[in-house]
Amino acid sequence: MQKHDPQPEFALITPDAPVKTPTHGWRAKCLQRLVRLDMPVPQTVALPAATVRAIAQGHRIDAHAILAHFGDAPLISVRPSPENPDFGGPATVLNIGMNPARHAALVTRHGAAAADALWLRFIQSYAIHVARLDPDMFHQTTPGETAIREALRAYATEMEQDFPEDPATQLAEVLRSMARAWEGTSARLLRQAKGAAPTAGLGLIVQAMAQGIGQGISGSGVIQFVDPVTGAPQITGRYLGQSQGRDALSRTEALYLTQDPRGPSLQDIAPDVFAALVDHGRRCRAKLREEMQIEFTVEDSQLAVLDAVKVQRSSRAALHIAVALADDGIITQPEAILRVEPRALSELLHMQVDPRGPRDVFAKGIAASPGAATGRIVFSSSAAQASAARGEACILVRRETAPEDIRGMHSAAGVLTERGGITSHAAVIARGLGLPCVVGASTLRLDIKERRLAIGDRVFAEGDIITLDGTKGEALVGAVDMLPPALDDTFRKLLSWADAVRDIGIRANADTPADATTARAFLAEGIGLCRTEHMFFDEDRLVAMREMIFADTPADRAAALARLLPMQRADFIELFEIMHGLPVCIRLFDPPLHEFLPHTREGLRDLAEALDRPLSEVTRRAEALAEFNPMLGMRGVRLGVVLPEIYDMQAQAIFEATVEVNRRGEAVVPEVMIPLVSARREVELVKTRIDAVAAAVRTKTGHDFAFKLGVMVETPRAALRAGEIAQHAAFLSFGTNDLTQMTYGLSRDDAGRFMNTYVQQGVFPEDPFHILDVDGVGELLHIGAERGRRTRGDLTLSICGEHGGNPESIDFCRRAGFDYVSCSPYRVPMARLAAAHLALNDQRNG
């Protein structure tokens, strides 16, 4: 089939040739840039994607016409040049043009050994990559006449024809083979997973070989000018004499580039070549506006630059490279912002397992909270606290965690659970605390009584040392090499640039003074969700809580609550002071009361003793509080309506704290949020009482203050009825965790059991507790936002919950006109950067 294309079928790369990334690929474009920088790039021809596609479909290209650019008896290479380097592509083929005649000439010029090696290598690579013969037949690696003969015979036997000697035939076959490989199913799926369009094409590069073999200084190597892990300026690379391609990287006898105590270096043996390389690198960085790795060849002391690719880099290196480029005026600050992937930031906030070290993984689970920690295994919160008291780092291993494990989690360096998903209790709390956490490691077999942990035939006892990699979701045997966090000036500088362009607010979810301090350190613009229930788990408060729960009359209940009041007030005073006048949104008491009762017989007996009531009564009442579906039970505003004394006490504590902190000089306007609302009247009832409490506090203290009352939208009904709910609410904050649970009818605590299957089978494109479900939950957010704003134009809208910090959620919220998102303190930096990306991309696209 003959294709008629208005474009030329190929182009010699010159400074002025019409080479473009979309048509010829990134490598072709990059090589043209190197040519324009006057670098010693060997003669290169680029085939655009249209030509390559035609070849794949049967078009026979005129290989002689291409070869005409490379002189008599050329040796050439062919490399892939897709639009984006991440899209992959077929393997490079070197030394096309080798045949008996060329071999004879090379024997004469470089000796038999070098010539035999090149000839054998070409036969092997052609047989395997072009003729697709079984690699096992061509495994002979010791070059020589026998090996070459055998390889040629094997080829002829399998193919029923002799090995092609005509360079044009060789080139045409290589091009055809690479073109067709690009169209293969697995290649297509792989590149589409990296974001390639279904129509993405492949360019190809035909380049004269620079041999790296010669009498004088000859060889090949790669060089780059930054450390790939830290991003610090540092020349790294390898050079190997008498070699081709990227061999230097894999061979121990390769030389270092700079002077090195371990042995001779390129700088020692060829200072001029080295100086030229450094100069090329400097110009590359300045003109290509990127840190590049350069592939080079030296032939008889003549330097050739074959290729340049973006330096592979860790997240921290990416950050440092981008900021350094901007600081040097090579790229703009917005460009630097866009060059750092927001999700990558979270790695920088925590210790990380050094990717260069060995890993002995004994269990895999869900990567629930990033970072890494090494410590001794403990199986209970009390053991964790004891370990912390001894100053020993520990990893808390539980079937799952419950609110009573909070103190243990505070004491642990990391948390590993057998059950649970990305928004299970353990995961949420660990992210809040910035602790590495792996959940749902379902192959674990915990024997809590025997204090043993088994996986297959491996057994760990309490006290054994393990390392948790919360970034990867893996548990490793023993201690491993770590990288420290990278919260340095560079990090802060990039985020300050991001804040300058961002157009949506970022707050943090913070329950404790420690959380609030972290939130401030990460420059959160306030607290978007302060969950007050965690405040009641301290030993002394728990007693009063339980008395409140077992109170027989409203008066008894109020008396127990009165004991909690000063503690709550102190909590809020501390939070307000840490936040220095930034907004603090306090969610009123939410969880079901049975969470505050002991779950064991022993605990119930202690409680009966403490309350001086018969065990039978305590047991009966505890049982009566148990619920079939606690998530859908007597919690949130339902408690506020049925036992209004709890919210009364909390409101009083908030308002008295406000007065106290206002008197100390901070202007605090607390935001009070009602959880789990499903009907307007719930809001009315609570609002009436809270207004009354505010009036009483104003009268008692003689001090006026302002506050805002709002609603947490967590039920589908609250979203649907947002229009009438907004009549009584100054703000609506969407609790997307619970809203997702209810929209899907899916408990986050129970979903772990099948979520992997569901995501693997594509039932859900993503875990909806991890990535906001824009189609379902998102529609309810839109409905709620739109109806709420129709009632009240100045309604403040936000989301809190685990989705808050995700770039996808921030994108959604910006488009929906939300005022802010709120997320775990440790996700605030990512959220700030992601918001800046979105604003910049909008500016670019619109």
Place this chain on the structure above:
Amino acid sequence: MQKHDPQPEFALITPDAPVKTPTHGWRAKCLQRLVRLDMPVPQTVALPAATVRAIAQGHRIDAHAILAHFGDAPLISVRPSPENPDFGGPATVLNIGMNPARHAALVTRHGAAAADALWLRFIQSYAIHVARLDPDMFHQTTPGETAIREALRAYATEMEQDFPEDPATQLAEVLRSMARAWEGTSARLLRQAKGAAPTAGLGLIVQAMAQGIGQGISGSGVIQFVDPVTGAPQITGRYLGQSQGRDALSRTEALYLTQDPRGPSLQDIAPDVFAALVDHGRRCRAKLREEMQIEFTVEDSQLAVLDAVKVQRSSRAALHIAVALADDGIITQPEAILRVEPRALSELLHMQVDPRGPRDVFAKGIAASPGAATGRIVFSSSAAQASAARGEACILVRRETAPEDIRGMHSAAGVLTERGGITSHAAVIARGLGLPCVVGASTLRLDIKERRLAIGDRVFAEGDIITLDGTKGEALVGAVDMLPPALDDTFRKLLSWADAVRDIGIRANADTPADATTARAFLAEGIGLCRTEHMFFDEDRLVAMREMIFADTPADRAAALARLLPMQRADFIELFEIMHGLPVCIRLFDPPLHEFLPHTREGLRDLAEALDRPLSEVTRRAEALAEFNPMLGMRGVRLGVVLPEIYDMQAQAIFEATVEVNRRGEAVVPEVMIPLVSARREVELVKTRIDAVAAAVRTKTGHDFAFKLGVMVETPRAALRAGEIAQHAAFLSFGTNDLTQMTYGLSRDDAGRFMNTYVQQGVFPEDPFHILDVDGVGELLHIGAERGRRTRGDLTLSICGEHGGNPESIDFCRRAGFDYVSCSPYRVPMARLAAAHLALNDQRNG
């Protein structure tokens, strides 16, 4: 204030007077009808509501002008005449016009005793109802001169003026007092609760007194022509000589009307009067088109008809009266349909506590399933089964019920639980079985171990006899009088009339052959929801279920399921045969697997033995299956996707049963329904496998058959995504129970704890599990229906679940264009009637 009204201020009631119900009230209109029928109605004047309102606002009516209609020295009465008799109104005042002169005249004519009684009675009633003096001051009931003097003195002392003697003054004051009473807050709230508009006015009736006192046969009484409990034709009433008003009804010395062995009757002493009354009654029924109770007076053998009101009636009487009127050609069949309240029908399907008997209520709860039953208390399912085996009726009393109690419930005559709401397990199952059931009787204190039940200081032991009134939600001590069900020809006749006008389908939820038989008996048009999980609780099936649950490989799972296959197939064959070709919609397996495991240590030990596995492993795996929120867990289609062998087996059983029954000559097109869907892909995955099973069964049997695959919409997300889900579904059936749970974030099993408070405080206007929440859940139904139909115009839409039978839900579904509703078999009659009402009302209004 003088009001100028175009209407006359009052009207003498004549056959042609412009008296209308909206202006003059129902009583005025009724009296005019009696006048038109030539009945001996005393002279009557009607005041329209506009006049009464003006009086209340201060207008002074010309009482002399009214009195002019009643001759010299009249005695008159004033009665209320609101638009609807249910709206209430102030008390009637008799004998206006009494004063010393009139008293003297009466003494002469009827003797001092009669005259004193009238005079004292008037003073008392004027003082209490008109002057609003303390009733205690006028309690003297023995008439006589002293009593009259004291009453007049007390009046003068309190009012600081003498008792008015001028009849015009008396009348004006009575009218003013009654007009103002109507405007009082509590009167307004009471009538608005009965459906009165805020503007509803009051008419008043001024009527000449017929004395009931005289030398000849004189007295008063009431008569009606049907039994108020059964509706059977039967003259009932009382007559009391020398009396006024409705005194006869409350005095033991009153006579019966018809000849009676217990003593003399009106028929004995005044056969002509009695014959005239019977004739009036006949004409009343024919012309007023209703069974009326007539209030009459006899004065010197002269009959006067004072008033006629609709006979008070039980539900069963209402049914019989309406059908009899239609059968007699007095009203049309549609009118008869509209005269029977759909909700009242459910009373007729069950035994009822006779309202005329004594009640000793020891506990109140939620009226979860109507009807009544007497039996001995049992505290366990096994005791219930033992009791049934002995042929003794029993009442199963539990904290709450679980699926393992089903067999016990089948054996019980009624169910009483401490916990749970209107859609708790106990309630749903009881309604399905037609068993009386009271749930959420939270004052009960059950001691299951001691087999005792305490309420306050009352204690009941196992074996004690109690009666459950599921219609009222009460538990009564001992056995009480009962009324039998009323499933007679009259009942069936009315429903056949209803079916002729109804325009929406009614199916039944039926899980068992017994349910299906009931559904057929009540003329359900098919099964709208057959829950298949109940089929697995029989002892022999449970073993296979548990083997399936503990299977280690898909092959083991399939082997256990293969043992269930023939049983499932037999289930469906039986259902299909009972339903004789009517559609049967089978919901695939839905509940979480842990429901099939034992919950006690002992049960687990038995299971370990049965499965020949270590107890530790069985316990561990049972624990691993436990869920935090089972409602939102691994159930429904999630099981279908993760363990597809279960649905494969069910589909095979359904299709093989279809083939078998088709071969026997019934044309069965089974409907297969996928539960708990939240994403389109779930439907795709299940559909692919079910289509494959269908193909396999077709091949294996050599028999072709059709089936429909549909989706149960129970999650908010499924409603929102109905557009894409309908691509793969022939029908959508909204499971409003679960949809309500998820829309509100409210577990029906846990809501009982606060639902009463919530409804009482008006947070929810109604329990949303009882009455469909049109605002929230209803919007999701609209969204789902609209989006589904947009994808597929012929999509069949329905609701199943507890709301299905409610008139409100049927109204909603008709307007939303649904094809049918499905409800418990025992609610099918109500649903058929309610649907007819809605269709008829639409015809009338449109």
